[in-house]
Amino acid sequence: MTAAIIQARMGSTRLPGKIMKELAGKPMLWHVVERARQAEKLDKVIVATTVGPEDDVAEEFCRKNDFLCFRGPDEDVLARYYLAAKEYKVSTIARITADCPLIAPEIIDECVQNFAAGRCDYISNINPGERTFPRGLDVEVFSFDALEKAFREAVEPYEREHVTPYIWQNKKNEFKIGSMITATPSYARPQYRLTVDFPEDFELMEKIYGEFYKPGKIIDIPDVLRFLDARPEIVTVNAHCEEKQVKI
Secondary structure, three states, X not given: OEEEEEEOOOOOOOOOOHHHOEEOOEEHHHHHHHHHHOOOOOOEEEEEEEOOHHHHHHHHHHHHOOOEEEXXXXXXXXXXXXXXXHHOOOOEEEEEEOOOOOOOHHHHHHHHHHHHHHOOOEEEOOOOOOOOOOEOOOOEEEEHXXXXXXXXXXXXXXXXXOOOHHHHHOOOOOOOEOOOOXXXXXXXXXXXXXXXXXXXXXXXXXXXXXXXXXXOOOOOHHHXXXXXXXXXXXXXXXXXXXXXXXXX
16 A cells, blocks of 8 residues: 655644744645645545653544544654554655645655655655755655565664654665656746745745635645746745755
């Protein structure tokens, strides 16, 4: 079975409670799940949150909206993924984060399809190599076997926090890593931030949702990118923001 596992928690240090901040009247988490559900290559979409009491609200929200939910460790996100995948018997995992309210179902499908065609252990549109997509369209696909090996063998804090470095760095040459998926011209805007880590990111997302969102439909990413190309003053809202880098 192939499933997206979306890591989500209320305890963001830079923008607390961001997963429940509303865009067009719906929490950001709702938009991420609903967009992922449009991917044709996924069998299930699972929200993986923490066991911390602050994430009771996330579990309750999932229950009310009939979203699959799993609760696991907070800082050891690798363990959270492994335990969630094991609980739901997932053989192929697409990793998505809940701060990406414009995650593109067609990109999820492309990554899953290339993963299957390449018979690999890991493939993504962000590693290993230089980013070609905007931040916020990140998808990583890997096998349960690779995830289990990482869960058992990864010891560095960054490997546990960021889930996949043990796999894609492949220091022991034990995994087959697929060629990084690169963006076509209609998506190739690595300079844009379509993720929500900072208040400025959310401000930009509110502008995008205000311009494009229509109930019952999902926002088309090439439309958004053309809009941002034509309105560079909007892009400056969050252009200075830099997210936390993986410390290796």
